[in-house]
Amino acid sequence: MGTSGPSKFTIQQKGVKARKKSPEYRLLGSVLIYTVLVVLALLWTLPTLGLLITSIRPPDDVNGSGWWTVLFNPEKVRLTLDNYRIVLGLGLDQVKMNLDRNEGDIQLLKSVMNTIIMTIPSTVIPIFLAAIAAYAFAWMRLPASQFLFTVVVALLVVPFQIALIPVLKDYNVLGLNGTFLGVWLANTGFGLSLATYLLYNYISTLPRDIFESAFIDGASHFTVFNKIVFPLSLPALASFAIFQFLWVWNGVLVPLVFMGEKQEYMVLPQRILQMLGTYQTQWNLLTAGAFISMLIPLVVFLGFQRYFVRGMMAGSVKG
């Protein structure tokens, strides 16, 4: 009968195909499954939904009633964009609420700019350096390449907290602390291990004959990289780009350490952290600020989910 040990159920056959979905589930079982999943999905989405709804309500409403009442009592709903106006520092003259003295100073728009300035090069530079390094490891005559590559992969495990103190000391001497260049290089350094590893896995599998014919025609490595490797690796590059973009944009420790404490240079996560301290229970402002910091990553994420998943599957040991 049915309950033999695993060996009976795990006979491997040659040429096994990936399992397609079978439509043979019983009705009751499937209703249960659908219900459970819907409940879980709701549970997962509720917290974020609460954030979003609260951010468009006036403070009196926010403090007076739970955000879910918006769903149940639509006739009593008052929505406003004022929270965003206050938090961004845009169009403050249109704000109908009474502003506290300091609320007009939040000026998150500057932080949005700072975050963009920090994140884009911090994503592009490591991709570029990792791509050329991966190409070198895969297709060039690099001395001790096996050893060097092992070191690169081994560095995947080092928590970047290890580097903060020594590098900060150097930055203070070099005058790099508080500069974007310092942060770009730091983010690059912390992301290069994973990038090189991922890109190597991809670039080393490109077909050899493409390279052979190019080199016979007299192409240099530089040309081959630009015209062949780079275009062909775009999917892998995209995967890593998403990963690195999210990690840098959402990160608070690296900018905190290397950009310093001045508000005009802070990036979004730093500012939100700061707001958590200053505006502790002003949920209307906190939620608006948090949502602003989440908007671009969410858009990037939803738009490029496929690449992100692919990047994750290729082995993410980085935290």
Added chain:
Amino acid sequence: MHQTPKKRKATKQAFPQSKGEPANLKNLLLYGVLMVLALEFFRRIFVFLKAGDAPEWAIFLTSILWGVLGIWVLFYLANMITESLQERWRGLVVPWIFAGPALLILAYYLLIPTFRTLYLSFFDGSGSFVGVDNYLYAFTSGPMLESYKNNLIWLVVGSGLSVVAGLVIATLADRTHPWFEVTIKSLIFLPMAISMIGSAVIWRFVYHFQPGETQIGLLNALLTSVGEVPQPWLILQPWNTLFLVVILIWMQAGYAMVIFSAAIKGVPSELLEAARIDGANEIQSFFQVTIPYIRGTIIAVTTTIIIFTLKIFDIVLGMTGGNFGTQVIANEQYRQMFEAGDFGKGSAIAIVLLLTVLPVVYYNVREFRSSHQKAGF
């Protein structure tokens, strides 16, 4: 020493083919000068940006263009210089132009700091040698002991439940209509895009406590709606760490789910058919066929989440600041480094953090290697 007629070697070491050209001195000079000019130009951009008194849009544009294009310009020029060299030198130099920058940066930002931090951990905050005092602190002090206890909770409950939740959701979703499955998976996966600090805002709001009948925090509202007394969740010891761990599960289950989903779909239907023919029901075939088949994936995902959990600090920082008994190792390291300014203790704790991660990584890599050997069955 002149070249014999070209031979085509089969190994990757063979190309590009060399023809023994001499150095192109004109180009060498030209590109050399361009390189020096470029570096000087970049130095000036750096100074300009650092001064910070230009209009904001100028700083914005300059930063982005410089950050993105600068590295490519340097690479281009370095290659042009190399190609002007004598053929013999070219083959030796070019690989370093490609791999060198990455290797140097990695060495400076990750490899060397490991040793430097190790060195720093034997000194105190003001630079005097203190031997192993910092490690005594790291292993026996109150905050650290509390951190070890909490990190253990994070590991067991947080990583464990994230993996279990991911596995369960992936399995259930696999049996539903494809569109439904994609939607559900996207919703569960969504929190991965949210920053830790953003999650802190979201969840502080969920856990919000205020005295009185009206509650605006989701959890307390649920309590009061059934007539219970609202609770100040985040300061209730020892449960508050668990409430923080919930956030980790919320964020990481999606990661586990995505990977498990792909793994589950890779279980060959022939195996499941064979099990069904032998009379196994759904549950039995899940535990006796599917789980053993994806064992490698389960281990890889679990170890990855464990490594990530050990390094967590910004959730704790944003939710409670590490107070009320919720401290964790990485947050204590941050506290020593920044709030107490004690680089010595901070370094020792960072080394301890590395030590806690190493065994897990070793296990991860070992499993990765052995599962790769099984792949060609």
